Amino acid sequence: SAVISQKPSRDICQRGTSLTIQCQVDSQVTMMFWYRQQPGQSLTLIATANQGSEATYESGFVIDKFPISRPNLTFSTLTVSNMSPEDSSIYLCSVATGRKGSGELFFGEGSRLTVL
Amino acid sequence: DQQVKQNSPSLSVQEGRISILNCDYTNSMFDYFLWYKKYPAEGPTFLISISSIKDKNEDGRFTVFLNKSAKHLSLHIVPSQPGDSAVYFCAASRFSGGSYIPTFGRGTSLIVHP
Numbered sequence: 001s002a003v004i005s006q007k008p009s010r011d012i013c014q015r016g017t018s019l020t021i022q023c024q025v026d027s028q029v030t031m032m033f034w035y036r037q038q039p040g041q042s043l044t045l046i047a048t049a050n051q052g053s054e055a056t057y058e059s060g061f062v063i064d065k066f067p068i069s070r071p072n073l074t075f076s077t078l079t080v081s082n083m084s085p086e087d088s089s090i091y092l093c094s095v096a097t098g099r100k101g102s103g104e105l106f107f108g109e110g111s112r113l114t115v116l
Numbered sequence: 117d118q119q120v121k122q123n124s125p126s127l128s129v130q131e132g133r134i135s136i137l138n139c140d141y142t143n144s145m146f147d148y149f150l151w152y153k154k155y156p157a158e159g160p161t162f163l164i165s166i167s168s169i170k171d172k173n174e175d176g177r178f179t180v181f182l183n184k185s186a187k188h189l190s191l192h193i194v195p196s197q198p199g200d201s202a203v204y205f206c207a208a209s210r211f212s213g214g215s216y217i218p219t220f221g222r223g224t225s226l227i228v229h230p
Contacts, residue, residue, distance in 0.1 A: 042223065092160075104150060
């Protein structure tokens with residue numbers, strides 16, 4: 001199992017500003033995943049972050065808007081840049097469980113952002 | 117275009133009865149199907165999964181059924197308990213970039229009444 005801590009748990013932000021979300025895992029992991037859940041929507045993968053390389057972004061997400069850092073095997077950050085109300089979402093950090101195959105993930109508790 | 121669909125946003129069930137949550141998918145290349153449970157202010161937690169080569173997997177009160185020809189899966193909870201009240205996400209995963217990446221549905225909110 002893995003314990004994942006995210007900061008902040010929630011925040012209210014002004015339009016045009018940027019916010020960085022931190023994700024700390026209690027064990028070393030190769031891949032970390034950042035998801036977004038907009039109100040009433042599914043969990044959507046933003047990007048996969050590997051230590052020592054550039055993050056891989058899913059269609060519809062770009063590095064300029066969601067820069068990601070992965071300085072070591074237990075930590076990652078996601079920045080939401082130049083925020084607009086459409087960025088109001090829950091942002092979730094996750095890691096694979098280590099069980100081979102399937103796609104089972106551990107999730108952090110999420111960071112709920114409200115953009116005014 | 118949603119590849120994983122949960123067409124019922126909510127479900128209400130009496131304690132002790134069966135809860136059946138449904139999920140449809142469009143991509144026949146998915147290798148695994150998973151269910152996650154999410155309580156308010158918490159992240160989703162893995163509940164149960166099934167390989168695409170099987171049609172049933174059971175774990176205690178939870179059973180997942182897979183019908184590949186219909187591209188449909190369901191989660192059965194028997195008997196339902198008030199503590200089962202949560203949002204349930206269906207997910208399907210395929211191997212990509214060195215890992216299995218799940219694609220999620222929009223979730224079904226289950227309420228189990230005492």
